[in-house]
Amino acid sequence: MARPRPPGAIVFFSLVFSVAGLSPAAAADDGKTEGEVLVSFRDTLRSSDGSPPGPLRSWGTTGPCNGNISSWYAVSCHGNGSVQGLQLEHLGLAGLAPDLGSLAVLPGLRVLSLSDNQLTGPFPNVSALGVLKMLYLSRNKFSGVIPDGTFRPMRGLRKLHLAENDFSGPVPGSITSPRLLELTLAHNRFNGPLPDFSQPELRFVDVSHNNLSGPIPGGLSRFNATMFQGNEFLCGKPLPVACDPADLPAAAGGVGVSWLASVAASLMVLGVLLAVVGVATGVLGRRRRRRRRAAARSAGSEGDQTPSNPKLQTAPCVNISQAASTSAAVLGSGNFGSSYKATLLDGRSEVVVKRFKDMNGVGREDFSEHMRRLGRLAHPNLVPLVAYLYKKEEKLLITDYMTNGSLAQLLHGSKGSILDWGKRLRIIKGAARGVAHLYEELPMLTVPHGHLKSSNVLLDGDFTAVLSDYALVPVLTASHAAQVMVAYKSPECVAKGKPSKTSDVWSLGILALEVLTGRFPANYLRQGKQQGNADIAGWVSSVVNEERTGEVFDKDMAGTQGHEEEMLKLLRVALACCEADVDKRLDLKAALASIEEIKDPPPPEPGDSSTGAA
Template identity: 45%
Template sequence: MRFRSSLSNDSALRNWGNESNLCGWKGLLCRNGQTFYGLRLENMGLGGKVDVEALRELSNLTSFSVINNAFEGPMPEFKKLVRLRALFLSNNNFSGEIPDDAFEGMRRLKRVFLAENGFTGSIPKSLANLPRLWDLDIHGNGFEGNIPEFHQKGFRVLNMSHNQLKGQIPESLRDKDRSSFAGNKLLCGKPMIPCFNYSIPPHPKVSKSLTPDPYSPPHEKGKNNHILIIVLVVVAVVVFASIVALLFIHNHRKKRLQPLTPGRKANSQSSAGFKEGGFSLQDLLRASAVVLGSGSFGSTYKAMILNGPHVIVKRFRNMNNVGKQEFIEHMQRLGSLTHPNLLPLAAFYYRKEDKFLVYDFGENGSLASHLHGRNSSELTWSTRLKIIKGVARGLAYLYENFPGQSLPHGHLKSSNVVLDHSFEPQLTEYGLVPVMNRSHAQQFMVAYKAPEVSQHGRPNEKSDVWCLGILILELLTGKFPANYLRHGKGGNKADLATWVDSVVREEWSCEVFDNDIKGTRNGEGEMLKLLKIGMFCCEWSVENRWDWREAVAKIEELKERDSADDEYSSYVTEDDFSFSVTN
């Protein structure tokens, strides 16, 4: 309560002190609904002072987040909170230099998010020396100078982009993706362009143009010309990618668009919609863009709006059979959905040839990238359980809001589950079946791979449950489902569910589990319960397959640890898996 008294605009915390149960106070994080461990005060418009001395008296405080608020001034002395494991300050107005010793003594700190503030000066060496650091995001500030040598290994998140850093990237970070350093024009070395070390110091009035450095030794000028060519080629590629990302509006630059809030009835002439308080079409036009990839639905771009959010723009080329008014009304309905486990639809744009959907940016990537990507990370059992519970809640919300549709999601798979900074999942590409071309949906959408499609030629209300089951098995085994790769109708028995079924029948053991969670202490019983849930969701027979209510209820009952009277060795037998995933 003393900490709250130091804040301004604290109306979001009005239930503090009114609830008898501390864990019922808004923004307080508790384990098992009983033990306080953190503050998550995000998107609340809070300002004022962060009273570190008050926080210091919270002996159990290990996580502190004030993302997307209005705090300003220098960074508080968080080093006094030596038990802190996670610190999230992104999207505020903090500013100034961070002292070199600002993180000294915080040996437990694993996650530091300082993005989109006004920090300047050098990256603190005490930050680089944190022994357990595995997530670091400082993008969108004014950090300058050389990057210090980071001694940590196996960063899960690393983003230093869009600062004023310069010089050679230290050896310990040269294996990272170049996107981690984008927007720092004076950085060089792997994974960026090569750099050359000169013995002659730079002249104080060296030109900032792309012409060769006049103070370079004569034998290096040829190399500089070579670098100039590389730089020009890279710039040309980036410009081209940006142009491609914005082609969808080049014929409509001069149109004035009516801002639309989700649920508001659109003007019949409108071809685009945006949430109020978001961004304008012109903001999107001016944004820099990066091509993220091209899939069965079309291309995907990441757009960085100046002084605004990062967003994902998805271009769909297979909605040509839907009319303008039908498209607008359906997008407005999707835009009106609000749930913590749905990635919000921020905007939409209609053209006869193709359609564009703009989503909020999932800063931690997709579940697929963490399970199977080049930079895949170790996901603990507790994290995987958190993810699947969030997925189930998001799917349940869609079922409740689209009771008349057989496929409220239709395309549920690991690449369509994005994760935020705390690994909370959000579903994307949901609710698109009514506006997709039927032939394309049948060929590519995951729900059409369900067994009943091969039997009856069409999905039903349990086909999304089958997708949930495949996702559960993927999360537990770490194996990529062949189901995602098959084109056309489902029914192929050489899939993940069949493999799991065969292993369980032969050994009824924990051999199916991913190596990262195999041997989880006091958790094998709960893991096997989830495996059982996944297999019941994948039942070949629709009649025997669980419906969404039963699946969600069983998932919600799961715990991180086995209870004392529910030991894995005593309760799990082959009879527990006596059902069929094959015809």
């Protein structure tokens, strides 16, 4: 199904893509073509008015796949021309779930999404889909108990999203697939204890707002407290609710410790930082020692305001001598101040402490309220704020540590080659989703992020983009924000001195161009002119206009063969985001929708580490 070109996008003529020949229609395991299987499946679907879903009516005029290029709406394809995924979201599907077992004859099916519809009835039978890697059923009207062994045949399941339905009963034990990466069960009516999770790759879990009870398993204790909120009878780390010893497993060895206690007893925030700064810079003089002793004496008043949100806590000051068993390392310094990586006393938990010196835009009460607001944010593409410290002369913000560092470090360091096309596309999609969530949750801010750049795009162990340094404009002095924040370097700020509601979109476009080209935006600043980072867009446009588009893309980017059209799509969206005229620039919803339409390359086969995890 043809899709409209984003407004303001540039049409490219310099690259011509040819297809040597059309692959024969892929065959399903039952002798039918994959197209015939999908058409039969489509005919079982109904919208709320009883008619077939409109966007799917064009199915059947051709085969669904031409190599890795999809010819059908909502279908994605493998490079060999077989069906890889069905993304049937937002189609108004109603009634009982269709028979998903009929799709088991599609040998390459790895992704299935029926999210954001109105499907009812019990959990659909997915036991026949043993090779499925990603299943998305969130935001429907499913209900009832999920049988305990439902997911046992799906040993390769990576992502399972069931949020915002009406499921009840215990969480099925078979949900702990050995390769699980993401699990969302939020806003259902699951009850009883959580099963134990020990997957080393597990990166995101949200079981909030259910009726769960008992201790949080050790394999989940490393996640943020907001992922468990709304379950009155859950206890143990990371919640600030200690379990009754009688409720703990025999091997637990005692009562769990809350996140606040862990931060206060292990991180020793102020002492560690001042010690590190003293060793690293030699500026820890007598005046700071007096200040630190005074801070230690006032620790009770500094840290006694415990927010109602259990995820975010104020961190009390402590004396430096208490920090002897805590390790810390300087990560670097930026526009705001220095960053430190600290390892807690348990030897497993690592956090980042950022020290801000120019964050006096508001007083203590307003600062604390804004930090609590940020602490309530929960999204897989936003680094969680887990604690903060307010002092007149400096502020400390404590966040999770991301193992792969920043996008800037990898992209412009010696490891840029490990960021293949698939990883880069997923990074941009994650960044766009993170910004979109900020716009939804912080609509009162003109620039809900304000400082989107590659050094503030962190990468977890699976190279998922996680945004940092977001929503800080309200607590910065206006002059400092205008000096250092990326949004204030947008064309409208250069011309009028103020950011717009789409300044973050401009930053997103610059980020996408940086990812595609591998070039650092600051290298394109015009000498003597305050044009901001938008000049990389000018360079890209000039190269494209000269019909040399092939020169734009990063030569170190692997995994591009066969995906040139998708790369061009992202390039077009990025340039549309970088329109100097705000009225012609894409708004965030249009930008996100256009980016989401770009198809991910097929996930790697097991044992293939060349393109990252699916």
